[in-house]
Structures are given as structure tokens and as C-alpha cells.
Amino acid sequence: MDPAVGLVFHAHDGTDAASRAALDALLFEIFKLDLGPLDAMDGRDPSYRSFSYFDAGGRCVANASLCALPLVVQGRPVDALGVQSVAVRPELRGRGLFRDLMQRALVWCDVRTPLVLLTTLIPDLYEHFGFRVVPEHRIVGPAPAPEPGMQPARPLVLGADIALVKRLLDSRTPASDLVGLRHFGAMFLQNMAAAPDLRLDHLPGRDAIVASDTRIPGTFRLLDVVAREIPSLATILGALGQIPDRVEICFPTDKLGYVGEAQPAGKRTKLMARGDFVDGSEPFMLPETAAF
Numbered sequence: 190m191d192p193a194v195g196l197v198f199h200a201h202d203g204t205d206a207a208s209r210a211a212l213d214a215l216l217f218e219i220f221k222l223d224l225g226p227l228d229a230m231d232g233r234d235p236s237y238r239s240f241s242y243f244d245a246g247g248r249c250v251a252n253a254s255l256c257a258l259p260l261v262v263q264g265r266p267v268d269a270l271g272v273q274s275v276a277v278r279p280e281l282r283g284r285g286l287f288r289d290l291m292q293r294a295l296v297w298c299d300v301r302t303p304l305v306l307l308t309t310l311i312p313d314l315y316e317h318f319g320f321r322v323v324p325e326h327r328i329v330g331p332a333p334a335p336e337p338g339m340q341p342a343r344p345l346v347l348g349a350d351i352a353l354v355k356r357l358l359d360s361r362t363p364a365s366d367l368v369g370l371r372h373f374g375a376m377f378l379q380n381m382a383a384a385p386d387l388r389l390d391h392l393p394g395r396d397a398i399v400a401s402d403t404r405i406p407g408t409f410r411l412l413d414v415v416a417r418e419i420p421s422l423a424t425i426l427g428a429l430g431q432i433p434d435r436v437e438i439c440f441p442t443d444k445l446g447y448v449g450e451a452q453p454a455g456k457r458t459k460l461m462a463r464g465d466f467v468d469g470s471e472p473f474m475l476p477e478t479a480a481f
């Protein structure tokens with residue numbers, strides 16, 4: 190049976206406000222995803238493209254979206270695409286709508302990029318489509334001595350400091366040349382807005398934004414660094430006034446002047462790739478601020 194009987198297929202982007210509002214309603218219903226904070230920061234991703242089915246009442250009932258993922262992979266720029274916002278309304282599941290939309294999205298990808306990524310709790314869903322799980326690792330170890338004499342960091346407030354945050358997101362260099370983002374502002378803003386317990390600081394001396402988690406006593410978790418030039422880990426610790434016993438770095442440390450041990454990332458969501466990606470010779474992890 191045609192899975193789409195009684196439904197209308199529509200591919201749309203951010204310029205189609207009505208379709209986007211209908212999709213927002215689906216994402217809120219299925220994932221309780223609130224995009225209000227992102228809108229308040231005028232932070233929507235302009236590259237976002239959606240493949241959706243709508244019912245006769247104009248409700249978005251099934252969706253798969255793509256976003257641009259401008260990466261550097263082992264030193265080379267790669268314009269990958271990311272699959273996200275995959276959802277089908279419960280009453281319409283099991284009739285092939287997800288399969289249909291994934292096929293349409295991948296046809297779009299195949300003529301545009303050699304690499305498609307996604308993150309999921311259900312890898313089985315995507316293996317049919319040629320995706321494979323890619324192991325991720327964080328880097329852990331004893332903390333280096335903080336660099337003395339650093340100008341102290343200033344805690345940022347995402348809303349009030351949005352101009353500064355956007356300026357650096359727009360001009361950032363990848364935090365790692367092994368796997369890093371060349372830019373990808375929307376997800377950074379959305380992920381940080383959804384995690385108010387994480388720290389966001391500006392290092393004025395280095396014009397760098399540091400996203401970190403200092404909730405575990407004695408451990409400094411470095412989530413991301415957004416800057417034109419990546420400061421060393423010792424510089425970051427010095428500016429933040431942190432003297433931890435242990436560090437956990439959630440992206441490769443090639444630019445941080447730090448060598449630690451690789452440890453499985455232990456995330457519930459798995460990263461999957463379709464196409465040429467890392468060769469597996471060196472541990473890496475996509476920063477949590479880039480979770481999509």
C-alpha cells in the first residue's frame with residue numbers, strides 16, 4: 190500500500206513559515222522540543238531543509254530534516270549534511286512513512302555531499318540506509334598546571350551576550366583538525382540554551398568562548414571552545430581560575446596542547462555516518478554543543 194494515502198508530501202526550508210510552524214508543533218509533540226529560546230536569539234539554522242508529510246488539516250504528521258554540517262575531517266574541509274528531527278505521529282507509524290522520507294532526504298544528500306551524519310538512540314533504524322555506528326571517545330587525564338597571570342574569564346549569559354556569542358560562532362576555527370566544526374551556530378545556541386547548568390565563559394585576553402561543566406568536584410569537563418585561535422588547556426584553566434585534579438575533554442585535543450587517554454564517550458545516543466569519514470586511527474568525539 191502507498192504509505193502516503195491521504196497525505197501531501199512537501200519539501201520546505203526556513204523561508205516557508207507556515208510549514209515550519211507545523212513542523213515545530215510535531216517536534217514539540219514527539220520530543221517536547223521547545224524552539225522558543227532559539228527564536229528569541231534569532232538563531233534558527235538557515236540551512237535546515239525538511240521533508241514532510243502533511244494531512245488534510247495542514248498538520249505535519251511525518252518529517253525528516255537535514256542541516257548543513259561544515260566540518261573539518263582529518264585536516265580536510267567536508268561539507269557534510271546531518272539528518273535530524275525524524276518523527277512520525279504515533280497513529281501513522283508502521284506504514285512506511287519514515288522509510289519514504291529517509292529515501293527522499295538521502296536522494297537530496299547523494300548529489301550534494303559525500304558524507305551524511307546523524308545521532309540516534311536506535312541505530313537499527315538507519316543501518317538499512319547504509320549508516321554505520323562510529324565510536325566516539327573523550328580524552329581524560331590529570332589536569333595540567335593552569336597558566337598563571339591570565340586575565341580572568343567573564344561568565345556569559347546567553348541572551349544578554351548573544352551578539353558576542355554569534356560573532357565568535359560566525360568566525361570560529363574548528364576546535365580540532367581531526368574532526369571539528371567550521372561553523373554551526375544554531376545547534377550550539379540551542380544546546381547551550383537547553384543546558385543552563387553548563388558554564389559559558391569569555392576569555393577576554395584570547396577572545397575565546399569556553400563551554401564547560403564543573404559540576405563534578407575535582408573534574409573539569411571541557412565541552413567546546415569557540416574562537417579564531419584555540420587557546421591551550423593550561424590557558425583556559427588559568428583564565429577560569431580552575432585547579433581541578435582531572436580533566437575530561439569532549440573533542441580531540443590536537444589544538445589544546447594536551448595529551449590524555451581516550452575513553453569511550455559513553456553517550457546513549459550513537460553517532461552514525463554514511464560515506465567516507467574518519468579512518469578510526471585516532472579517537473575523536475563530536476562536541477556535545479554540536480549535538481543535533
Ligand SMILES: CC(C)(COP(=O)(O)OP(=O)(O)OC[C@H]1O[C@@H](n2cnc3c(N)ncnc32)[C@H](O)[C@@H]1OP(=O)(O)O)[C@@H](O)C(=O)NCCC(=O)NCCS
Pocket residue numbers: 219275276277278281282283284285286287288289308309310311313314317
Ligand atoms: C522511529 C519512527 C520515525 C519510525 O517511523 P515509521 O513510519 O513507523 O517507520 P516505517 O514504517 O517507515 O518503518 C521503516 C523501517 O524501520 C523499522 N522500524 C520502525 N520503528 C523502529 C524502531 N523503533 N526500532 C527498530 N526498527 C524500527 C521498521 O520495522 C521498518 O523496517 P523494514 O523496512 O525492514 O520493514 C517513529 O516510530 C517515531 O516517530 N518514533 C518516535 C521518534 C523517534 O524515535 N525518532 C527517531 C529519532 S532518531
